[in-house]
Amino acid sequence: MNTTVTCIAPVNIAVIKYWGKRDDSLILPTNDSISATLDTAQLHAKTTVMISSDFKEDRIWLNGKEEDIKNTRLQNCLKEIRKRSQLSGYTNDWKICICSKNNFPTAAGLASSAAGYACLTAALAKLYKIEGDISIIARSGSGSACRSVMGGFVRWYMGSDKNGTDSLAKQIVPASHWSEMRILVLVVSDEQKKVPSAIGMKRSIETSQLLQHRIMHVVPERANKMQQAIVEKDFKNFAELTMKDSNQFHAVCLDTYPPCIYMNNISNNIMNLVHSYNDAVNDVKVAYTYDAGPNATLYLLEKDVPAVIGILDHFFPPFENAIEYRRGLPVEEIKPSQDLLEKLKFQKYPPGQLKCMIYTKIGDGPKYLNNP
Numbered sequence: 001m002n003t004t005v006t007c008i009a010p011v012n013i014a015v016i017k018y019w020g021k022r023d024d025s026l027i028l029p030t031n032d033s034i035s036a037t038l039d040t041a042q043l044h045a046k047t048t049v050m051i052s053s054d055f056k057e058d059r060i061w062l063n064g065k066e067e068d069i070k071n072t073r074l075q076n077c078l079k080e081i082r083k084r085s086q087l088s089g090y091t092n093d094w095k096i097c098i099c100s101k102n103n104f105p106t107a108a109g110l111a112s113s114a115a116g117y118a119c120l121t122a123a124l125a126k127l128y129k130i131e132g133d134i135s136i137i138a139r140s141g142s143g144s145a146c147r148s149v150m151g152g153f154v155r156w157y158m159g160s161d162k163n164g165t166d167s168l169a170k171q172i173v174p175a176s177h178w179s180e181m182r183i184l185v186l187v188v189s190d191e192q193k194k195v196p197s198a199i200g201m202k203r204s205i206e207t208s209q210l211l212q213h214r215i216m217h218v219v220p221e222r223a224n225k226m227q228q229a230i231v232e233k234d235f236k237n238f239a240e241l242t243m244k245d246s247n248q249f250h251a252v253c254l255d256t257y258p259p260c261i262y263m264n265n266i267s268n269n270i271m272n273l274v275h276s277y278n279d280a281v282n283d284v285k286v287a288y289t290y291d292a293g294p295n296a297t298l299y300l301l302e303k304d305v306p307a308v309i310g311i312l313d314h315f316f317p318p319f320e321n322a323i324e325y326r327r328g329l330p331v332e333e334i335k336p337s338q339d340l341l342e343k344l345k346f347q348k349y350p351p352g353q354l355k356c357m358i359y360t361k362i363g364d365g366p367k368y369l370n371n372p
């Protein structure tokens with residue numbers, strides 16, 4: 001006898017960043033964080049889990065390659081699932097097979113662990129008939145994964161319990177609340193991260209004074225202001241807080257010793273272009289944010305997409321061998337006027353090239369493709 005569940009789960013992009021753990025093995029953060037869950041249509045992890053009395057051992061395949069099931073984070077996730085399982089005693093002891101893959105090329109250089117662990121958790125939770133919060137289980141695989149088990153805008157509360165029972169994610173608003181919000185992911189490099197997040201944040205905790213300041217004096221107030229901006233659909237405040245938080249996160253990375261340098265010249269050029277564009281139109285129309293890598297994520301409203309794409313195409317055309325360039329992108333774009341180009345002082349920006357541009361919106365969270 002066997003039972004199978006297949007699930008797809010989204011990527012999320014933080015607007016208030018998680019960086020720093022107070023407990024490395026339980027993955028407990030040093031501050032709250034807030035993110036938007038992206039639509040699964042463009043970017044998702046897809047996971048099938050199967051439980052069977054015939055299986056001799058637990059096994060896992062990632063993107064077609066068998067991986068070590070003994071991986072500590074994976075084991076933490078599986079232990080938590082079996083502890084909370086509602087299956088009858090002997091069925092609970094059956095072994096499982098896990099098959100997971102991303103629908104975006106690994107070469108796109110996009111973080112996949114959040115979508116991957118959220119997907120694994122959601123699939124296993126269904127298989128083992130687990131009820132209630134599952135974000136804690138996803139967190140035991142990768143911190144940011146706890147925000148991908150639900151849709152819309154999500155806040156991960158750091159909690160105070162030393163066992164992490166209150167370090168969980170809650171939805172602030174569903175995707176439908178701010179349906180005009182759009183996201184452009186600008187893939188500028190497909191290189192692997194130089195310093196993985198877990199190592200980078202450990203180093204920051206050990207060496208960065210700025211991180212201590214951020215944890216104590218910046219994020220608590222900023223996270224509340226961000227939540228308010230989201231609830232009130234106040235784009236200007238949302239955008240400014242998003243950019244400031246990304247900048248402070250990267251300042252912390254530079255304040256870390258030895259420093260973690262995640263952004264490159266093209267990332268910096270995109271950042272400058274966003275500020276020049278906002279200045280030129282005398283408003284805040286676009287916000288950027290960068291995770292632990294050089295790729296930019298832009299937040300903007302649907303009405304501003306054609307003009308922004310026109311600008312991006314002008315300054316950051318695709319590489320000749322760009323991978324799946326313009327996934328999900330609308331065709332219309334507005335060519336920037338000479339007047340605007342002059343205002344942008346474009347000669348200041350050396351041309352950059354993009355590997356790929358992904359256009360998406362806020363999504364509803366994991367979806368099940370079959371029901372046992």
Ligand code: DP6
Pocket residue numbers: 013014016017018019027033113141142143144145197198291292
């Ligand atoms: C910069 O969730 O990848 O993307 O908990 O060690 O797995 P682990 O780290 P991870 O860190 C994500 C860091 C970030 C910011 C964020 O997503 O909030």
